Amino acid sequence: MLAIEAVNLVKVFGSFKAVDGVTLKVEEGVIFGLLGPNGAGKSTTIRMILGLLKPTSGSIKVFGIDVEDDRSSVLKITGYMPQHFSLYEDLTVEENMRLYASLYGLNGRETEERILELLDEFMLKEFKGRLAGKLSGGMKQRLSLAVALLHRPRLLIVDEPTAGVDPPLRRYFWEKFRELKKRGVTILVTTHYMDEAENCDRIALMSKGKVAAEGSPLEIKRLAYGGDIIEMVVAGNPREVLKETAAKVLDFEENGSYSRVRLLVPDASEYLIPLTRELEAYNVKVVRAYPVSLSLEEAFIRLTTGDGVSS
Amino acid sequence: MMGALVALMIKDIKQLLRDPRSLLMVLLMPPAVMAMFVSGYGEERSEVPIIVVNLDEGAISWQLIELLRSSGSFKIVAYAPTMEAGIDLVRRGEAYAALIIPEGFSESVMKGYSTKIVTVLDAAYAMISELVWQAAVIMVQVFMKTASEMYGTFYIEVVRQTVYGPEVRSVDSFTSTILGVLLHLVPMSLIAVSISRERERKTFEQLIMAPVSGWQIVMGKFIAYALVTITDMVAVFGFAVYVLGVRVSGPPTVLILVSILLLLCSLSLGLLISAISRNQLQAYQAAIFFFIPSMLFSGFFMPVELLSPSTRAFGRVLPLYHFLRAFRNVQLRGWGFRDIVPECLSLLFETLIFLAAAIRLLKLRVD
Numbered sequence: 298m299l300a301i302e303a304v305n306l307v308k309v310f311g312s313f314k315a316v317d318g319v320t321l322k323v324e325e326g327v328i329f330g331l332l333g334p335n336g337a338g339k340s341t342t343i344r345m346i347l348g349l350l351k352p353t354s355g356s357i358k359v360f361g362i363d364v365e366d367d368r369s370s371v372l373k374i375t376g377y378m379p380q381h382f383s384l385y386e387d388l389t390v391e392e393n394m395r396l397y398a399s400l401y402g403l404n405g406r407e408t409e410e411r412i413l414e415l416l417d418e419f420m421l422k423e424f425k426g427r428l429a430g431k432l433s434g435g436m437k438q439r440l441s442l443a444v445a446l447l448h449r450p451r452l453l454i455v456d457e458p459t460a461g462v463d464p465p466l467r468r469y470f471w472e473k474f475r476e477l478k479k480r481g482v483t484i485l486v487t488t489h490y491m492d493e494a495e496n497c498d499r500i501a502l503m504s505k506g507k508v509a510a511e512g513s514p515l516e517i518k519r520l521a522y523g524g525d526i527i528e529m530v531v532a533g534n535p536r537e538v539l540k541e542t543a544a545k546v547l548d549f550e551e552n553g554s555y556s557r558v559r560l561l562v563p564d565a566s567e568y569l570i571p572l573t574r575e576l577e578a579y580n581v582k583v584v585r586a587y588p589v590s591l592s593l594e595e596a597f598i599r600l601t602t603g604d605g606v607s608s
Numbered sequence: 609m610m611g612a613l614v615a616l617m618i619k620d621i622k623q624l625l626r627d628p629r630s631l632l633m634v635l636l637m638p639p640a641v642m643a644m645f646v647s648g649y650g651e652e653r654s655e656v657p658i659i660v661v662n663l664d665e666g667a668i669s670w671q672l673i674e675l676l677r678s679s680g681s682f683k684i685v686a687y688a689p690t691m692e693a694g695i696d697l698v699r700r701g702e703a704y705a706a707l708i709i710p711e712g713f714s715e716s717v718m719k720g721y722s723t724k725i726v727t728v729l730d731a732a733y734a735m736i737s738e739l740v741w742q743a744a745v746i747m748v749q750v751f752m753k754t755a756s757e758m759y760g761t762f763y764i765e766v767v768r769q770t771v772y773g774p775e776v777r778s779v780d781s782f783t784s785t786i787l788g789v790l791l792h793l794v795p796m797s798l799i800a801v802s803i804s805r806e807r808e809r810k811t812f813e814q815l816i817m818a819p820v821s822g823w824q825i826v827m828g829k830f831i832a833y834a835l836v837t838i839t840d841m842v843a844v845f846g847f848a849v850y851v852l853g854v855r856v857s858g859p860p861t862v863l864i865l866v867s868i869l870l871l872l873c874s875l876s877l878g879l880l881i882s883a884i885s886r887n888q889l890q891a892y893q894a895a896i897f898f899f900i901p902s903m904l905f906s907g908f909f910m911p912v913e914l915l916s917p918s919t920r921a922f923g924r925v926l927p928l929y930h931f932l933r934a935f936r937n938v939q940l941r942g943w944g945f946r947d948i949v950p951e952c953l954s955l956l957f958e959t960l961i962f963l964a965a966a967i968r969l970l971k972l973r974v975d
């Protein structure tokens with residue numbers, strides 16, 4: 298089942314197209330990352346999915362429910378943590394939680410249990426009497442996530458949950474996300490941290506209001522480079538021989554009696570051994586051969602700047 | 609359902625009490641509006657409705673009446689046969705004064721005797737009474753001057769009488785005005801910024817992600833603000849009566865009832881403004897903007913009857929109009945609850961209309 302099915306979303310602000318034909322299909326039970334530079338239209342897309350903004354055109358279904366028709370049913374199963382802290386700064390941590398527990402219709406016992414549980418889980422117990430406005434940035438994020446989880450949503454949408462959060466807490470948040478995923482919760486997350494994005498099952502890369510690329514982190518990297526990269530250290534200078542193979546030479550560096558080459562292949566795991574064999578058949582001695590792990594960051598930059606491979 | 613409403617209401621009460629700005633507004637608005645009140649007074653006057661009681665049998669009295677009629681200061685709405693009937697019409701609010709021309713008026717003028725004209729003034733409207741009195745004195749003097757050329761010298765004394773007297777101090781007649789400001793502009797502008805503040809602070813975005821409906825948000829704020837401001841209102845009222853010693857002829861409970869109704873109406877109108885405003889500044893300006901015509905055309909300075917017909921029609925739908933009528937009649941004329949039922953119903957009706965419109969127009973979106 299699709300947790301989110303957004304088809305051809307367009308959002309125009311005045312004469313500016315913030316979102317320009319975005320289609321997203323998020324399978325139930327996955328962690329789906331929405332990446333893209335500032336102003337790409339991530340938050341706007343999320344707001345449309347949640348029915349906070351009316352799309353200029355396009356349709357959205359959450360677990361098969363049309364958001365336009367039956368938003369309240371969608372809200373009951375959806376948790377949202379906005380990009381900017383949006384709880385009441387003049388209410389305390391506990392008051393905010395109690396308010397939202399009532400709004401989500403939790404009964405007395407559930408409220409007590411859930412609040413205790415979440416205060417504990419997000420290390421907020423000792424601050425429960427503090428005004429939310431007086432919390433530090435990381436505490437605010439913790440409270441915000443706790444409130445988003447109060448009613449045990451099936452779909453959690455978090456917009457830059459780790460912005461301004463220290464590394465241990467970032468790690469903790471991602472542990473939570475994986476834990477939730479294990480319990481069957483679908484998560485849509487935006488982030489600017491590429492190490493976090495590696496944790497996603499699928500990624501959509503947005504740029505200028507459009508989806509520039511979509512797939513697993515590995516697929517995204519392949520898309521950015523046109524394949525996988527293999528590095529080899531070989532004896533001699535087999536430049537001419539390499540031209541005969543299926544690999545594309547990206548980089549060639551002669552170093553005494555050895556050469557270091559970087560090759561582009563469609564799939565590293567499939568090509569590594571056959572390629573080694575092929576070279577040896579040409580009497581080129583392969584000293585070392587290994588797939589190069591590419592950074593998502595590099596792929597991201599390639600795909601979103603210049604004229605790249607994006608279209 | 610109700611749980612969410614109560615939770616929202618409690619939240620709004622807490623926020624209201626923890627927000628020093630809103631409390632400041634409650635304190636600072638009245639003097640600011642008073643300043644507006646003083647500087648804004650400068651409307652052209654139209655004709656004051658009066659009653660004429662002519663007990664004279666001669667023709668000269670009609671010359672005086674003709675002069676009054678053409679003066680531009682008065683509009684004679686009725687001729688009463690007896691003094692009692694004339695005074696009764698003033699008491700019932702049909703006119704602001706009765707001019708009584710005595711028996712034998714024409715004869716006294718022709719014979720050069722001295723005679724008198726009695727003006728019976730409605731002291732509940734001190735300002736208008738003063739106006740009528742002055743205009744009557746002037747017109748009688750004009751009459752004496754022209755008539756003496758024909759009939760020789762004579763003298764007319766203008767005698768002043770009041771109903772609801774003996775006298776109304778200015779603080780008494782100002783009470784309704786000040787309460788009008790306190791119960792209309794202050795709560796209206798206070799609540800007008802409430803929803804737009806949530807929009808500006810982004811809390812609205814989180815709030816409408818919970819399964820709440822528009823009516824819960826609107827009614828939660830309405831009840832919260834009503835509870836907080838009613839307390840404030842009763843304090844102001846008590847201050848006026850017990851500290852300033854404002855005169856109250858009718859039952860105080862009825863005055864409090866009318867005041868609460870205006871307060872609720874103001875809050876609902878403020879909520880309507882809030883529901884359709886994009887930001888706090890806009891909402892605040894809209895509240896002030898609405899208050900200005902309210903002040904001009906509701907009988908705040910001058911009775912609505914004296915306005916041009918189209919503005920009069922507009923004036924009669926203003927909440928402040930119903931309030932001022934009801935309040936003044938109870939406070940100064942000693943009317944009871946029964947007499948002001950129409951005004952109370954109007955206020956209640958408008959409150960419901962404004963609330964319904966606010967709920968209808970509140971968009972649960974962030975754009």
Ligand SMILES: Nc1ncnc2c1ncn2[C@@H]1O[C@H](COP(=O)(O)OP(=O)(O)OP(=O)(O)O)[C@@H](O)[C@H]1O
Pocket residue numbers: 310315333334335336337338339340341342380975
């Ligand atoms: N309410 C609005 N009115 C006008 N323009 C808007 C509005 N909201 C967003 N935009 C514009 O739409 C574009 C996309 O904004 P959006 O917030 O979706 O970007 P984003 O991808 O979330 O960026 P970031 O990573 O900085 O959060 C931006 O150019 C922004 O200025």
Ligand SMILES: [Mg+2]
Pocket residue numbers: 339340341380456
């Ligand atoms: Mg954003």
